[in-house]
Amino acid sequence: MSWSSMVWWIVLLCVLVIADPTWPSPNDELEEIMYQVKGYKATNFGGTVIPCSNEASGPGRQNAAEWLRAAFHDMATTTHLNGIRAGGLDGSLQYELTSSDNIGPGFNSTLKFMADYYTSRSSVADLIALGVYYAVRSCGGPVVPVAGGRVDALAAGPIGVPLPQNTAFTFEQQFSRMGFSKTEMIQVTACGHSIGGVHENEFPAIVPAGSTPNGEAPLDSTVAQFDNKIATEYIAGNTTNPLVVGPSVKATRNSDYKVFNYDGNVTIKALADAAEFSNICATVLQKLIDTVPDGVILSDPIKPYSVKPVDMQLKLNSDSSTMQLTGYIRVRTTEIGGDSVSSLTLNYKDRSGGNNCGNTTCTYTTTLLGSTQGFDDQFIWFPINTAIPTSTGISSFTITLNMVDGTTKLYDNNGNAYTMQDAIFIQKPQSCLLSGTLTVTAAVRNDRTLLPVNMLISYKTPTGDPNRPVPTLKSAATIMTNSTCIGSYTLYTATYTGLGDLAYASKIDVISGSDSSALVDGFNAASELEATCRSFQNPPTSTCNIV
Known part of the structure; x- marks a missing residue:
C-alpha cells in the first residue's frame, strides 16, 4: 500500500470512528x-x-x-x-x-x-x-x-x-x-x-x-x-x-x-x-x-448525536398556500462549549431536491432557546418555526452552526441530508382527544389521493392486576376517509374510541400508500392534542390543486 493510500485509510477510519448517528x-x-x-x-x-x-x-x-x-x-x-x-x-x-x-x-x-x-x-x-x-x-x-x-x-x-x-x-x-x-x-x-x-x-x-x-x-x-x-x-x-x-x-x-x-x-x-x-x-x-434471548439482535451502543432534529413536524396553514415546519435542533456542546454557537441556520431543499422555495429563501436562521444536561454531556436547543410554500414543498435539509468566532460548521447527516417528506402529515389543530375518543386529521398531498390512507395507533391498556404494573401495549389500524380538498392537499379523518384512561399515552402514525409506496408521519403523541378539534378555516378562494 502506498503512503498516500495509507493516509487515506487512516483519515477514513477516523471519520468512521467519530461519525454521528x-x-x-x-x-x-x-x-x-x-x-x-x-x-x-x-x-x-x-x-x-x-x-x-x-x-x-x-x-x-x-x-x-x-x-x-x-x-x-x-x-x-x-x-x-x-x-x-x-x-x-x-x-x-x-x-x-x-x-x-x-x-x-x-x-x-x-x-x-x-x-x-x-x-x-x-x-x-x-x-x-x-x-x-x-x-x-x-x-x-x-x-x-x-x-x-x-x-x-x-x-x-x-x-x-x-x-x-x-x-x-x-x-x-x-x-x-x-x-x-x-x-x-x-x-x-x-x-x-x-x-x-x-x-x-x-x-x-x-x-x-x-x-x-x-x-x-x-x-x-x-x-x-x-x-x-x-x-x-x-x-x-x-x-x-x-x-x-x-x-x-x-x-x-x-x-x-x-x-x-x-x-x-x-x-x-x-x-x-x-x-x-x-x-x-x-x-x-x-x-x-x-444478555438477551437468542434471535434478538442488539444495536451498537447508543451514542448522542452532535446535531439532532427533534419533533420536526409539518402543518398545513389556514391560507393553504403554506405549511409550517416546526420542531427543534438539539446541538451537543460537550466539547465545543455552550456559548460557542451564536445561531443556527436550516438550509432546505424543495420537494424535487432543488432550490425553488417560491417567494421565500430556502434558509431559516434561529437562536438559542434552552439547554439540557446529561450525566456527561451538555446540549443546547434551537427552535424551528418557518413557513414553506405548499407549491414547492420540502424534501430535506442540512444544518449550519454559526459560531461566535465567525466560523461555520455544516452538518449533513453523514452525507445523507436530513430527509423530510411532505406527502402526508398529521394536522394536530384539527385532531383531538377527549374521554378516550381519538379523532385524527391528516393532510395528504393531492398527487397521492388515489393511494390508501390509514391511521395506526399504539396504545396502552392497564392489566388490572396490581402485580402487573406494566400496561399491555396494543395497536389498531383504521382507514382514514377523505373530506375536504384545500389547495394542494386533501384532509383525511379517522376516529378511534375506547382508548380508556391511558389514551393520552397513545402514539399515532398516519400512512399514505402501502408496502413500497408507503410514506409515514409517525410516532405523534396523543398527549399533544387538544380536547376539541378545531375547524380548518379554508379561504373561500381556495382551489384543489395537483402539485
Whole structure:
C-alpha cells in the first residue's frame, strides 16, 4: 500500500470512528431518554434515582439500588447451555413479581415508574437496561454502554434467580447457565452490591426486625456511592455487609462471603483498585444488560448525536398556500462549549431536491432557546418555526452552526441530508382527544389521493392486576376517509374510541400508500392534542390543486 493510500485509510477510519448517528434511528426515543437528563426538554427518566441517595419510594429504599437489582433479577432467569440461550434481559420481570425470588416492593415500583416510558420504540427490557446506566451513573459509577433492540417477553422466565441460602457451588452453576464465569460471578456481585442494602422486611433472617433505623442494613459504608468499598472493607475485615457478617452467618445466608471467598478472594482483591473496579463494573454490567434471548439482535451502543432534529413536524396553514415546519435542533456542546454557537441556520431543499422555495429563501436562521444536561454531556436547543410554500414543498435539509468566532460548521447527516417528506402529515389543530375518543386529521398531498390512507395507533391498556404494573401495549389500524380538498392537499379523518384512561399515552402514525409506496408521519403523541378539534378555516378562494 502506498503512503498516500495509507493516509487515506487512516483519515477514513477516523471519520468512521467519530461519525454521528444517522437520523432518524430506531433508537431515537431511547437516545433522548438516555441523554436528556436535566434541564430544557429533559425526559425526567431519572426522577427517582437522582440523586443517588433518593428514597422516593420510602425510607431505606434507595431507588438507584432497586433499579440495578431489577436488571439482574430480570436477566437472571436465563439459561445459557450448549450454546443456546433462553431468556435474558427481556422484561420478563413484569410477570415474575409474585415469585418468592422477587419479594419486596422494589421491583414493582421500579416497573411502575418505567411503565410511563414504555412505547413501541422503547421496550420494557430496553428501559430496564437504561435503568442500569442511570443508577450507576447517578451514583458516581462508570458509564455502562447501552444498546437498543431488546424484545419483551410475553411470560415469566424459565427458571428462578440465585438466593442467599444457596451454596457457593450452586451460585457458580446458576451464573454459569446465565453465561457468566466464576470470576464474572464475583465481579458482578460486587458491582451490583456497591449501592443499597438488605431490607429487614424481606430478609429478617439476615437483618432482624427493628435492628436498623430505617429498615435497611447497608452493604458497605457508602450506601449512596458507586465505589469499591464493598471490596476494600471486605478485604480489610471491617465490613458490616449483612451478607458477609452478622446473623446471616449462622443462618448460612452470608451469600456475599460465599461468592467473594469462592476463589480464595483472588478476584475480590483485584477489585480493591478503584480504577480496576470501575472498568470491570462497566464491562460486566454491560454484559448483564446485553444478555438477551437468542434471535434478538442488539444495536451498537447508543451514542448522542452532535446535531439532532427533534419533533420536526409539518402543518398545513389556514391560507393553504403554506405549511409550517416546526420542531427543534438539539446541538451537543460537550466539547465545543455552550456559548460557542451564536445561531443556527436550516438550509432546505424543495420537494424535487432543488432550490425553488417560491417567494421565500430556502434558509431559516434561529437562536438559542434552552439547554439540557446529561450525566456527561451538555446540549443546547434551537427552535424551528418557518413557513414553506405548499407549491414547492420540502424534501430535506442540512444544518449550519454559526459560531461566535465567525466560523461555520455544516452538518449533513453523514452525507445523507436530513430527509423530510411532505406527502402526508398529521394536522394536530384539527385532531383531538377527549374521554378516550381519538379523532385524527391528516393532510395528504393531492398527487397521492388515489393511494390508501390509514391511521395506526399504539396504545396502552392497564392489566388490572396490581402485580402487573406494566400496561399491555396494543395497536389498531383504521382507514382514514377523505373530506375536504384545500389547495394542494386533501384532509383525511379517522376516529378511534375506547382508548380508556391511558389514551393520552397513545402514539399515532398516519400512512399514505402501502408496502413500497408507503410514506409515514409517525410516532405523534396523543398527549399533544387538544380536547376539541378545531375547524380548518379554508379561504373561500381556495382551489384543489395537483402539485
